[in-house]
Amino acid sequence: MRIKQSAVAGMFYPDNADELALMVSQLLADNPQQGPLPVAIQVPHAGLVYSGGIAAKAYNLIRPYLDSITRMVLLGPAHRVPLQGMAVMDAGLWQTPLGQIQIDNILSDELVREGWVSVNDQAHAQEHCLEVQLPFLQLLDGRYRILPVLVGQTPSAAVSALVAQVLEMPGTLLVISSDLSHFHPYSEACQLDRATQQQIAQLDSQITPQQACGCYALNGFLRYAQSAGLKAELLGYCNSGDTAGDKSRVVGYSSYAFY
Structure with a gap:
């Protein structure tokens, strides 16, 4: 069974297990x-250090329900490799300083056979958007497997159809990984992100890459959410100027729950 090694330990989060566990526990x-x-x-x-507090709100929300979650499907963008469509990885375990988390190979293989996704280890190799979720998922210590899916330039209808298929499976929770606006001055970023928040609240699936780097996954999910009659709840928002960065060039962060 192939093990996917962490790519951003020591950069996006501590590479020392005790330090990482303490940090995530505190968040x-x-x-x-x-x-x-x-x-x-x-x-x-x-x-x-930038967005962990906002992410923690969403993970705290699901914490009481871990016994009912058997699978988490993680959707996020491919920052480093141009990607058309959606891609899984050829691995059975994912290693971080906190240990290994199991990947749902059965579902992954099924989605590949049915043509929903392809296998693209290159796209996953150095990608951070899903890996930074793992310390939270490992510290929560549920009995779930994960299915990491990178979503490249993909029509929202295709992502929506994939979402509908996986959410039909009992015990599945969907995790969409996305930041908001990038590298604007603080006040401008807040204004831009408020407009994006309005679109998310309205389940508007026309969000652009300039508004959210994970827009392809997010738009596909919002399209599904509208058809399924879901509602969005904003759990938290800040930007890097509020946490560990200066205010001249910030990145926006949000967490949402969808019911």
Whole structure:
């Protein structure tokens, strides 16, 4: 069974297991969130010092329901490799400093056979958007497997159809990884991100790459959410100027629950 090694330990999060566990535990303790079990969550994917608090709100929300979650399907963008369509990896385990997390090979193989996704290890090799979710998922310590899917330039109808298929499977939670606007001055970024938040609240699946780097996954899910009659709840928002960056050139972060 092939093991996917961590690519961004020591960069996006600590590469020391004790330090990482302490950091994630503190992020969860500092960002409580309560509510019903969602169908899906949207989380950011910057370095944990930047966006970890916002992500922690979504993970705290699902924490009481871990016994009912057997699978998490993670959707996020391909930052480093041009990608058309959606891609899984050829691996059975994913290694981080906190240990290994199991990948749902059965579902992965099924989606490949049915033509929903391709296998593209190159796209996954150095990608951070899904890996930075793993320390939260490992520390929560549920009995779930994960299915990491990178979503390249893909029509929202195709992503929506994939979402519908996986969410028909009992015990499945969807995790959409996306940051918001990139590299604008603080006040301009806040204004841009408020407009994007309005679109998400309205389940508007016309979000652009300039608004959210994970827009292809997000738009596909929002299209599904509208057809399924879901509602969006904003759990938290900030940008890098609020956490660990200067305010001249910030990145926006949000977390959402969808019910």
